Amino acid sequence: MNKFKIFTLGLMVATAAVQAQDLTEAKKAIDAEQFEKAKSLLKNIIKDNPKEGKASFLLGNVYLAQTVVDSAKLAYNSGLKAEDDANFNYIGLGQIDLNNKKVTEARSNFELAAKDMRRKDVEEFIYIGRAYLNAENPDCKSAITIINRALAIEPQNAEALLALGDAHYCDKNQNEAYKAYSSAYDADKTLLRAKMQMGVLLKGANSWEEAIKSYNEVIAVNPNYGPVYRELAETYYRWARNKPAKAGENMQKALTNYDKYMSLTDYSIHSRMRRADFLILIGDYKALETEANKMIELDKVNPRIYRYLGYAAYENGNVDVAIKSMNDFINNPDTKKIASDYMFLGLAKIKKGMAADQKSVDATAFNEGLGDIKKGIALDATMTDPISKEAKDLFGKRIFKEAALLFEFGANVKDSSNYLEDNLYFGLSAYYANVNADPKDMDLLKRGDAAFDRVLVAKPDYYEAFLYKARINSAMDNDAVMVTSYEKYLAAVNAKGAEEVSNPATKAKIIEAYNNMGASFANTDKAKAMEYFNKSLVLDPTNQYATESLKSLQQ
Structure with a gap:
């Protein structure tokens, strides 16, 4: 009987050791972003030992990473019924609360998770910190506080130190993160994510070559560590965006490295969606369309695929498919909408309303599209790049009023990447939309005038803005501001020297300024008016407007 007891105990210890090993393998798979492998391992652990609560917690975390919230919640609630480590599942439920902006409920769940911790336990604190970081609206400082509680107990805990680095990175404290x-x-020299994150810090500082060098050091240790290729891809992408001279080459490297990342993780529907998101980031919509069609073969019901189809169809010129796909996605109550969803739907409607001669846009189609774009802006005011692109297309087709209304979105967002350019084009569009208009849209002109003021604040040496500001105020019959703006333009041009003044294009603008300033004083100060017209004739003795104006003033 004693021998039997010993054998049974030994079997239990061996089984526990196997399960612990499997849990370690699952954690490694999660770190390597091999989520399908991790899910398979964790489901097997739960099947073989329903008492194991931590496996359910980790499974829920994987589902949350894949934004499959219902499955995550099921895993956590199932884990709460386990006999071992059930408390960890309160952490997962707490993160779901954070995602739903239920901060009080989240803290209650975190307290339940930590309630029965032994004095030397730290793992719960680390995972609570991670929950604060992984929430849709991260709370960096709460994460730092709770992770430091773990480090107070175990100062050399590598996972806690890694989590602290992520928390400081979240809090934009690069030195402490490093x-x-x-x-x-x-x-822990096997913790490659920590080494990789040092490269991520360099990427964040726009030190592209140094970041790549750091990633290559990770690859030298383990060439099969998938996440490092994702970071390489994102680094090459950002380098391409910031250095146009090598954009083509670096964009290709970005895609090559992302494909390498995919090959080392998995080709599940969720992984393909991550790749689709990256294709949107780098603007490869042909590849996105191919990827979306592959996803349909894998999963014909996942609504998110319609987002990718809609984006790709719009960029590839198929507006009917774009509108249908985006409507199918947005009208599905189970989808989480983001700003770009409404952007692409609105832009597709505007493009659909373009007249056959490309000289006008149907008013109803434009207004419907504008309404969708406003919904997108309400979700993310900085999402202006695709709007600016369509606005430039309209500007090039001389559809100025509609172009102005689109440029205005980016013109009002200081953090927008197109802020300066959008303000300039908005002001120009507002002006050209009213040159021959009767009556003039005075409100649009005033907003255009304000845009030129913003241009001059952002780029004080861009003196051409004074010329445009003068023209728009002339259109509003605001002579005082017009004259002041022309004077500032002339002062800036003269400061450039004789070569600039003698440039034919510049000379024409100077004559424009003198003639308009002369006209503004014609009824109030004849001497000054004649002075400006004479200056105009010095530059162009045959100028008809100045000649006739002088004759009229001398009578």
Whole structure:
């Protein structure tokens, strides 16, 4: 009987050891972003040992990473019924609360998770910190506080140090983040994510070559560590955006590295969606369309695929498919909408309303599209790049009023990447839309005038803005501001020297300024008016407007 007891105990220890090993393998798969492998391992652990609560917690975390919230919630609630480590599942439920902006409920769940911790336990604190970081609206400082509680107990815990680095990175404290990542890697040389994150910091500082060098050091240790290729892809993408001279080459490297990342993770529907998101980021809509069609073969009901089809169809010129796909996605109550969803729907409607001669846009189609775009802006005011692109297309076709209304979105967002350009084009569009208009849209002209003021604040040496400001105020019959603006333009041009003044294009603008200033004083100060017209004739003795105006003033 005693021998039987010993054998049974030994079997239990062996089984526990296998399960612990499987849990370790699952954690490694999660870190490597091999989510389908991780899910398979965790489901097997739960099947073999329903008492294991931590496996349910980790499974829920994987589902949350894949934004499959219902499955995550099921996993956590199932894990709460387990006999071992059930408390971890309160952390997962707490993160769902954070995602739903239920902060009080989240903290209650975190307290339940930590309630029965032993004095030397730290893992719960680390995962609570991660929940604050992984929430849709991260709380960096709460994460730092709770992770430091773990480090107070176990100062050299590599996972805690890695989490602290992520928390400081979230809090935009690069120096503290680097210290924590370095300490984490020193504490555990197998923790490649810590070493990789040092490269991420360099990427964030726009040190592209140094970041790539850092990633290559990770690859030298383990060439099969998938996440490093994703970081390489994103680094090459950002380098391409910031250095146009090598944009083509670096965009190709970005895609090559992302494909390498995919090959080392999995080709599940969720992984393909991550790749689709990256294709949107780099603007490869032909590849996106191919990817979307492959996803349909894997999953004909996942509504998110319609988002990708809609984006790709719009960019590839098929507006009917774009409108249908985006409507199918947006009208599905189970989808989470983002700003670009409404943007692409609105832009597709505007493009659909373009007249056959490309000289006008149907008013109803434009207004419907504008309404959708406003819904997108309400979700993210900085999402202006695709709007600016369509606005430039309308501007090039001389459809100025509609172009102005689109440029205005980016013109009012200081953090927009197109802020300066959108303000300039908005002002120009507002002006050209009213040159021959009767009556003039005075409100649009005033907003255009304000746009030129913003241009001059953002770029004070762009003196051409004074010329445009003078023209728009002339259109509003605001002579005082017109004259002041022309004077500032003339002062800036003269400061450039004789070569600039003698440039034929510049000379024409100077004559324009003198003639308009002369006209503004014709009824109030004849001497000054004649002075400006004479200056105009010095530059162009045959100028008809100045000649006739002088004759009229001398009578």
